[in-house]
Amino acid sequence: MTTYDDALALDAADPLAAFRDRFLMYDDPVAYLDGNSLGRPPKATLARINEVLTQEWAGSLIRSWSDGWTELPTEVGDRLGEVLLGATAGQTVIADSTTVNLFKLLHAACGLRPDRTEIVIDDTNFPTDRYLAESIAAQRGMSVRWISPELTTSVTPDLLASVLSEQTAVVLINQVDYRSGAMIDVNALTAQIHEVGALVIWDLCHSVGVVSLNLDRDEVDFAVGCTYKYVNGGPGAPAFMYVAKRHLAAAEQPITGWWSAQDMFAMASTYLPATSIRRMLSGTANVLGIVAVDEGVKLIAEAGLDAIRVKSIALTEFTIKLVDEWHVPIEVVTPRDAAKRGSHVTIRLPHARRITDDLIARGLVPDFRNPDMIRFGLSPLTTSFAEVWNTYDLARAMTFEQ
Amino acid sequence: MTTYDDALALDAADPLAAFRDRFLMYDDPVAYLDGNSLGRPPKATLARINEVLTQEWAGSLIRSWSDGWTELPTEVGDRLGEVLLGATAGQTVIADSTTVNLFKLLHAACGLRPDRTEIVIDDTNFPTDRYLAESIAAQRGMSVRWISPELTTSVTPDLLASVLSEQTAVVLINQVDYRSGAMIDVNALTAQIHEVGALVIWDLCHSVGVVSLNLDRDEVDFAVGCTYKYVNGGPGAPAFMYVAKRHLAAAEQPITGWWSAQDMFAMASTYLPATSIRRMLSGTANVLGIVAVDEGVKLIAEAGLDAIRVKSIALTEFTIKLVDEWHVPIEVVTPRDAAKRGSHVTIRLPHARRITDDLIARGLVPDFRNPDMIRFGLSPLTTSFAEVWNTYDLARAMTFEQ
Numbered sequence: 001m002t003t004y005d006d007a008l009a010l011d012a013a014d015p016l017a018a019f020r021d022r023f024l025m026y027d028d029p030v031a032y033l034d035g036n037s038l039g040r041p042p043k044a045t046l047a048r049i050n051e052v053l054t055q056e057w058a059g060s061l062i063r064s065w066s067d068g069w070t071e072l073p074t075e076v077g078d079r080l081g082e083v084l085l086g087a088t089a090g091q092t093v094i095a096d097s098t099t100v101n102l103f104k105l106l107h108a109a110c111g112l113r114p115d116r117t118e119i120v121i122d123d124t125n126f127p128t129d130r131y132l133a134e135s136i137a138a139q140r141g142m143s144v145r146w147i148s149p150e151l152t153t154s155v156t157p158d159l160l161a162s163v164l165s166e167q168t169a170v171v172l173i174n175q176v177d178y179r180s181g182a183m184i185d186v187n188a189l190t191a192q193i194h195e196v197g198a199l200v201i202w203d204l205c206h207s208v209g210v211v212s213l214n215l216d217r218d219e220v221d222f223a224v225g226c227t228y229k230y231v232n233g234g235p236g237a238p239a240f241m242y243v244a245k246r247h248l249a250a251a252e253q254p255i256t257g258w259w260s261a262q263d264m265f266a267m268a269s270t271y272l273p274a275t276s277i278r279r280m281l282s283g284t285a286n287v288l289g290i291v292a293v294d295e296g297v298k299l300i301a302e303a304g305l306d307a308i309r310v311k312s313i314a315l316t317e318f319t320i321k322l323v324d325e326w327h328v329p330i331e332v333v334t335p336r337d338a339a340k341r342g343s344h345v346t347i348r349l350p351h352a353r354r355i356t357d358d359l360i361a362r363g364l365v366p367d368f369r370n371p372d373m374i375r376f377g378l379s380p381l382t383t384s385f386a387e388v389w390n391t392y393d394l395a396r397a398m399t400f401e402q
Numbered sequence: 403m404t405t406y407d408d409a410l411a412l413d414a415a416d417p418l419a420a421f422r423d424r425f426l427m428y429d430d431p432v433a434y435l436d437g438n439s440l441g442r443p444p445k446a447t448l449a450r451i452n453e454v455l456t457q458e459w460a461g462s463l464i465r466s467w468s469d470g471w472t473e474l475p476t477e478v479g480d481r482l483g484e485v486l487l488g489a490t491a492g493q494t495v496i497a498d499s500t501t502v503n504l505f506k507l508l509h510a511a512c513g514l515r516p517d518r519t520e521i522v523i524d525d526t527n528f529p530t531d532r533y534l535a536e537s538i539a540a541q542r543g544m545s546v547r548w549i550s551p552e553l554t555t556s557v558t559p560d561l562l563a564s565v566l567s568e569q570t571a572v573v574l575i576n577q578v579d580y581r582s583g584a585m586i587d588v589n590a591l592t593a594q595i596h597e598v599g600a601l602v603i604w605d606l607c608h609s610v611g612v613v614s615l616n617l618d619r620d621e622v623d624f625a626v627g628c629t630y631k632y633v634n635g636g637p638g639a640p641a642f643m644y645v646a647k648r649h650l651a652a653a654e655q656p657i658t659g660w661w662s663a664q665d666m667f668a669m670a671s672t673y674l675p676a677t678s679i680r681r682m683l684s685g686t687a688n689v690l691g692i693v694a695v696d697e698g699v700k701l702i703a704e705a706g707l708d709a710i711r712v713k714s715i716a717l718t719e720f721t722i723k724l725v726d727e728w729h730v731p732i733e734v735v736t737p738r739d740a741a742k743r744g745s746h747v748t749i750r751l752p753h754a755r756r757i758t759d760d761l762i763a764r765g766l767v768p769d770f771r772n773p774d775m776i777r778f779g780l781s782p783l784t785t786s787f788a789e790v791w792n793t794y795d796l797a798r799a800m801t802f803e804q
Contacts (some may be wrong), residue, residue: 024455025460036458063767065440065637128660128685234689258570269525271537284630
């Protein structure tokens with residue numbers, strides 16, 4: 001049986017353990033396994049936001065827009081692209097929310113395939129993605145072609161093959177499933193989608209900051225994701241958007257604002273979109289949000305995404321091992337093959353809702369997912385093996401109490 | 403001739419003078435007359451953001467979403483609506499940017515008048531408004547009907563009468579013109595637009611926080627505006643959106659996300675929009691941005707919007723008086739009738755660009771507007787009469803130097 005001392009030994013040997021001190025943490029919660037919903041705040045983020053408030057805003061006031069703020073969406077976008085996405089400069093921006101960005105990308109993608117009639121998406125996808133696919137299909141006179149994957153495997157090449165055709169305009173896929181954690185091979189599926197002349201949008205909400213990505217190498221068309229999970233950008237931090245360079249000249253998004261115009265300060269009488277990735281912007285940049293994303297990205301760059309992935313795998317392995325020792329039959333929904341999962345582990349068990357609530361009431365915070373799943377989010381820069389052990393230990397005791 | 407001592411006397415008699423201490427200010431800039439581009443930071447905002455960072459984010463983590471964050475868009479929206487818009491609860495939200503919100507409102511308004519073919523807008527309107535009117539008309543197979551007002555008067559009843567018809571779906575108007583400061587009577591124009599069965603969207607970017615508004619009383623349909631000018635919400639703070647209660651059941655916006663769904667946590671397979679104002683939301687709320695808006699609104703509530711309007715008029719009167727004493731013929735673009743202007747004064751003069759740049763280089767910050775205008779933004783909670791006098795005095799000296 002794995003013991004608490006085993007967990008402590010793993011923490012002692014963890015090369016990323018020191019990064020916990022770079023975040024503001026208190027004794028409560030005792031264990032936080034929900035960094036895949038909202039990551040913890042880096043201390044550097046608090047310092048940077050205070051600098052923006054007291055120096056850039058209070059001190060320089062309007063002059064800060066020309067002293068750097070105007071470039072923040074692309075400057076931080078480039079950094080996030082390079083460190084986290086495998087994207088060279090000029091293809092990534094930080095702006096708006098995942099929902100708004102996905103709306104723009106779906107319209108842009110469909111606009112690039114004007115003679116095609118179908119948007120392909122899976123019915124296990126996150127609600128926003130499904131809702132948008134349906135409403136945009138309706139807005140454009142197209143239809144949604146649904147696929148119905150198993151939660152444990154998510155979208156497979158076979159499933160895709162059963163729906164892809166010359167009618168497919170775009171496929172929208174979550175790379176890491178938000179419930180099961182099942183992870184999909186970006187390279188293979190992108191190639192399969194391109195074979196029929198369709199485009200792909202990868203939703204990277206549960207991948208970015210914890211999984212290695214090579215969007216340029218894999219010839220991805222579009223990608224989107226949030227920054228408040230493993231990037232630790234804070235509650236409601238702005239999302240990112242990736243548009244491959246080859247699509248920039250023709251990609252049209254419908255929310256045309258002064259920030260997407262070719263010369264935003266010319267206040268021109270006719271709208272001409274910027275020729276750069278700025279054409280994907282709309283309104284005024286959320287400065288506080290973008291600098292928070294910047295600090296999150298810098299911290300990941302310092303730790304190294306490869307080292308983060310190594311610890312992520314160790315944490316998920318450890319969690320699955322503990323669940324297997326539970327001595328009550330608990331279904332592990334997450335793939336047991338480390339190459340096929342992201343950084344959370346989801347189990348299915350009776351009374352999952354009540355157990356989650358009881359754990360949270362005692363200061364150990366996992367995440368409940370309808371109808372009967374508990375999700376353990378493992379954020380390599382902040383999650384310790386001891387936190388995982390403590391949560392498992394109490395959860396197990398609760399199942400015996402029933 | 404008005405002297406610097408006259409300015410000091412006005413400051414000494416100003417009942418709102420003490421509010422300057424509620425903002426974080428330094429000796430540089432010497433004079434800041436651009437609070438209508440970016441307001442100054444309230445000290446309370448800095449404290450509130452730090453509380454959110456260190457307590458709600460770092461301390462409560464994900465639990466803060468159920469402890470109040472989820473309600474922030476409507477809670478702060480209600481407060482802004484009550485204090486600044488004359489709107490009862492349930493009709494205002496804080497979300498996204500002005501551009502994104504205007505995109506939603508234009509689609510919602512056109513959707514409520516499906517048999518009508520025209521969007522009416524003036525060609526002096528802010529670029530985002532014009533660009534969106536054009537792109538949404540194109541998206542919906544409609545056309546834009548332009549009106550061309552004089553800068554000094556903005557949209558008039560006569561101009562409107564010349565284009566309104568049974569084809570008009572919606573009219574989009576800036577209540578205070580961003581260049582001239584000309585202010586329009588919401589009540590009269592709303593009634594005129596309703597007479598032909600059309601709807602109105604008021605863009606309140608240059609009104610909110612400094613002009614009295616009565617959206618409910620005036621039977622306004624929709625309104626939108628930013629919060630980083632007179633509301634002092636900070637760079638890129640989220641915007642607000644007002645939808646009259648009578649339209650809530652039928653108003654449909656296209657960016658359908660999990661935050662606009664009837665039960666956002668049910669993750670339902672079919673999208674059903676919320677029946678409340680939440681149907682206008684899309685993605686995750688920008689927490690830091692919304693609490694900053696909240697503190698800005700609270701400060702205005704404390705000072706009183708009526709007192710703010712009184713000082714605003716005094717500041718604009720004082721500015722116009724100084725310009726009249728310039729002894730070089732300077733055109734005042736802003737209406738001389740206080741009832742017909744907002745809170746900035748715009749003048750037209752030779753070398754406006756160079757004079758603005760020189761002023762800014764010497765720490766006095768007005769705003770340049772193409773092609774030959776200088777705009778003096780007068781923010782009653784933070785602008786002193788001495789700041790106005792100093793800026794005028796140096797600008798006048800510069801015109802003599804030419």
